Amino acid sequence: MTDRQQTSGLEIVTLATIGCRLRERRREIEEAILGQLLANESELRIDEEELRRGMQETVRACLDLVLLTIGNDPDWDDLPMVPPAAVVQTRRVAQSGFGLNGMLQTYIGGYSVLWDFVLEEIKRVEVNAEERAELLRLSSVRLASMAAQLLPAVAAAHARESNRIRQSREERTVGIVQALLKSSLVDADELAYDVDGSHVGLIATGPLAVKVVQTVAKTLGRGLLHVCRDDGVVWGWLSSDEPVSPTGFPDLGPVASGVRLAFGEPASGRNGFRSTHRQAQAAMQVALCQRQLVTRYADVLLLVPAIQDEQAGDSLISIYLSPLEESRERSPTLKDTLQAYFEAERNTSATAARLKVDRRTAMTRLRTVEERLGFPIYKRHAELEVALRLDQLRREARAQDE
Secondary structure, three states, X not given: OOHHHHXXXXXXXXXXXXXXXXXXXXXXXXXXXXXHHHHOHHHHOOOOHHHHHHHHHHHHHHHHHHHHHHOOOOOHHHOOOOOHHHHHHHHHHHHHOOOHHHHHHHHHHHHHHHHHHHHHHHHHOOOOHHHHHHHHHHHHHHHHHHHHHHHHHHHHHHHHHHHXXXXXXXXXXXXXXXXXXXXXXXXXXXXXXXXXXXXXXXXXXXXXXXXXXXXXXXXHOOOEEEEEOOOOOEEEEEEOOOOOOOOOOOOOHHHHOOOEEEEOOOEEHHHHHHHHHHHHHHHHHHHOOOOXXXXXXXXXXXXXHHHHOHHHHHHHHHHHOHHHHOOOOOOOHHHHHHHHHHHOOOOHHHHHHHHOOOHXXXXXXXXXXXXXXXXXXXXHHHHHHHHHXXXXXXXXXXXXXX
């Protein structure tokens, strides 16, 4: 049985009396609730006439519903517990930027003021202690029933509106950024970012890419503009005139697992906004072939064409590395020797130490490399280094796919 069905005749009459007295004090109650809410006006940030008017309408609508509920309306448990005015005001509040927790606190504050009035009227009725306790219980149950429906409803309305605003803002930001990448003649005042300043473009992929990008900007102390694409890739710009180097890059911990970051080079103005982004895009093509977190465009500039054009990459490896594998012993030591030579900054003694052989053996292998190539290493050292790095990247990429 419901509480309404269990309520005695005396309690019905008494609740009706309490409801009647509360209606007589309606203006007083409304002013008290509004006074309580407006006392915290600085916290609520309700300084617009429309928001003030909406607050008054919501208080009145909720108060009407409470008076019907407390007043023992025959169908109180079938009443709609969410006044339309409350939902409309919730959307206004969300649009003003006021948070959900703060909004719910205003409802709790209003409820507290109202309950004081209910207690006053219950104390005034002439009933025994047991009947007074039952009146308190019934009043509390009915107000709680209303709150149990009203608060989740306004919370959901606030969440929907906040999400709509966020999505709308993100969509506008994406539109402005896409327009900037095509033309300088774009109004970018809506962006909280100086597109006419200095930038370092970045692109991020992988799980938690957005969080990693935000952490990078915060750690480096740089302003950030970022947009999330439908494919999960994050485009970003750091307000900076200094390059971002993998050396000394901050440790981002487990959050960076599986994420790849590609950075362009510092550039200024709107043309620089576009150029550093294109560089980051090119660097990302190399980054996807590597296991490391950070890839800088300046470090992979010569690799980019070979990555972008697979046939050009095939030719590079064929011309500069294949001769080192064509020996009767089919030994890989010639390619390893060349790699060690470049890592040792073309120092023969350091190369021997890396290979754990004596200097004479290292020199003999390097001469063999030059004989197989048909030219001295120094004349084509850039091409040879790129070919070696491309070969390594391809092997790493194959390993990731396996």
